[in-house]
Amino acid sequence: MAEEVKKKRDRGLWFREMKSELKKVVWPNKQTVLKNTGTVLLCSLAIGACIWIFDFVATSAVQMILNVFGA
Numbered sequence: 833m834a835e836e837v838k839k840k841r842d843r844g845l846w847f848r849e850m851k852s853e854l855k856k857v858v859w860p861n862k863q864t865v866l867k868n869t870g871t872v873l874l875c876s877l878a879i880g881a882c883i884w885i886f887d888f889v890a891t892s893a894v895q896m897i898l899n900v901f902g903a
Contacts, residue, residue, distance in 0.1 A: 860868070
């Protein structure tokens, strides 16, 4: 019984500490979020394009090699 009460106190303490820490967080404003979102999307598109180009070149090279050796 005493352990159960201790667990409830520990849980309550954890929630109080979590609430206290969340109050210290400096949340970004809308402009910063939009800027960061745009950066992530742009980088994702750039990396996707690089992967697509590499895949196209690699596929073309493999097909060329297979055509040369008649496989």
